[in-house]
Amino acid sequence: MSETPAAQSGQRPRGAAYDSVFLRAARNEPVPHTPVWFMRQAGRSLPEYLKVREGVPMLDACMRPDLVQEITLQPVRRHKVDAAIFFSDIVVPLKAVGIDVEIKGGVGPVIADPIRTRADLQRLRPLEPDDMPYITEAVGLLVAELGATPLIGFAGAPFTLASYLIEGGPSKSYENTKAMMYGEPELWAELVDRLAQITSAFLKIQIEAGASAVQLFDSWAGALAPDEYRRSVMPASAKVFDAVEPFGVPRIHFGVNTGELLGLMGQAGADIVGVDWRVPLDEAANRVGPGKGLQGNLDPAVLYAPTHVVETKAREVLHAAQALGGSHHIFNLGHGVMPTMDPDALTRLVAFVHEASAR
Numbered sequence: 001m002s003e004t005p006a007a008q009s010g011q012r013p014r015g016a017a018y019d020s021v022f023l024r025a026a027r028n029e030p031v032p033h034t035p036v037w038f039m040r041q042a043g044r045s046l047p048e049y050l051k052v053r054e055g056v057p058m059l060d061a062c063m064r065p066d067l068v069q070e071i072t073l074q075p076v077r078r079h080k081v082d083a084a085i086f087f088s089d090i091v092v093p094l095k096a097v098g099i100d101v102e103i104k105g106g107v108g109p110v111i112a113d114p115i116r117t118r119a120d121l122q123r124l125r126p127l128e129p130d131d132m133p134y135i136t137e138a139v140g141l142l143v144a145e146l147g148a149t150p151l152i153g154f155a156g157a158p159f160t161l162a163s164y165l166i167e168g169g170p171s172k173s174y175e176n177t178k179a180m181m182y183g184e185p186e187l188w189a190e191l192v193d194r195l196a197q198i199t200s201a202f203l204k205i206q207i208e209a210g211a212s213a214v215q216l217f218d219s220w221a222g223a224l225a226p227d228e229y230r231r232s233v234m235p236a237s238a239k240v241f242d243a244v245e246p247f248g249v250p251r252i253h254f255g256v257n258t259g260e261l262l263g264l265m266g267q268a269g270a271d272i273v274g275v276d277w278r279v280p281l282d283e284a285a286n287r288v289g290p291g292k293g294l295q296g297n298l299d300p301a302v303l304y305a306p307t308h309v310v311e312t313k314a315r316e317v318l319h320a321a322q323a324l325g326g327s328h329h330i331f332n333l334g335h336g337v338m339p340t341m342d343p344d345a346l347t348r349l350v351a352f353v354h355e356a357s358a359r
């Protein structure tokens with residue numbers, strides 16, 4: 001399927017969410033308050049999520065547009081966040097190209113046959129737009145329902161996806177991943193190049209169906225030294241950002257423990273860099289450099305403290321963001337909502353950020 005005229009021309013029809021606070025902040029335009037949403041805002045912290053997921057395996061839920069719509073909307077209705085994030089997972093496109101992957105609750109993605117050799121790499125075919133009709137349908141339903149609230153599409157970045165494919169599941173030391181990256185650089189380059197195609201295609205499907213921003217999650221890139229990131233990972237991530245640039249939607253890039261990589265993650269092509277809680281936003285602004293926005297960066301664990309502590313820490317984030325000068329800040333946690341988090345604390349935090357940042 002050829003690219004739409006919009007993608008070819010680089011022009012996109014302006015959707016109902018174009019003038020939303022979230023998208024105006026993403027474009028560094030004046031806003032009445034700082035927009036806020038939460039990574040992992042859908043999920044097990046919400047009783048209503050647990051109810052609709054009863055008896056439905058995670059990846060099956062991701063392929064059911066009716067469930068994707070309901071689960072994506074739940075945190076928007078409850079918390080009144082300024083953006084929705086598409087309920088899917090970073091391994092959904094891997095399943096679509098034939099990888100035997102399952103998601104184990106409390107663990108994460110598990111891959112039966114890890115990719116370790118060139119022969120294994122043949123199992124990873126390119127992603128075609130027609131491979132995921134359920135994504136196109138789900139995004140279309142959501143954009144119609146969300147109206148002026150923007151929908152953020154997302155995908156996993158090549159390194160983080162490669163780490164699951166090579167390790168066969170979550171890892172703390174990534175020894176098999178790094179062994180290929182250091183010891184078989186040509187095989188590594190072929191793998192992350194193929195993953196850049198799959199990720200780009202997944203994001204294009206979401207954007208063409210109506211997503212008005214995208215986030216590229218390189219959650220585990222913090223395991224890398226800057227030189228290795230620049231040499232072995234950044235080119236593949238840059239291919240993804242270049243591939244979606246013609247659509248003109250804001251591109252957010254996030255990883256955990258990436259304080260030493262923030263500048264490079266911006267240089268890869270992000271318009272906005274996500275920051276975890278370890279680097280204050282004013283310092284992060286120095287590392288990322290001018291012309292890019294920041295997203296974050298409250299420590300998620302703060303939400304387990306009393307409300308007055310949450311508000312004090314949230315105010316510190318807002319004050320540090322003022323170092324950016326304009327409105328180029330989107331409030332978020334420094335990583336995702338945790339399953340045991342009190343959803344009411346998140347609802348209170350949204351109201352506080354709106355009130356404390358009112359211009």
Ligand SMILES: Cc1c2[nH]c(c1CCC(=O)O)Cc1[nH]c(c(CCC(=O)O)c1C)Cc1[nH]c(c(CCC(=O)O)c1C)Cc1[nH]c(c(C)c1CCC(=O)O)C2
Pocket residue numbers: 038039040041042043044053058072085086087088089090091103104105106107108109154217219336
């Ligand atoms: C690394 C990563 C994954 N998936 C994702 C990342 C990057 C974001 C991050 O760093 O947290 C991305 C992701 N996964 C999910 C979303 C949607 C978030 C949202 O709807 O707000 C997003 C953005 C749904 C999900 N993806 C997953 C869940 C939990 C599923 C469940 O048990 O109900 C959800 C809501 C499963 C998953 N999927 C993955 C992990 C590590 C897990 C385990 C989570 C856990 O069980 O504690 C891989």
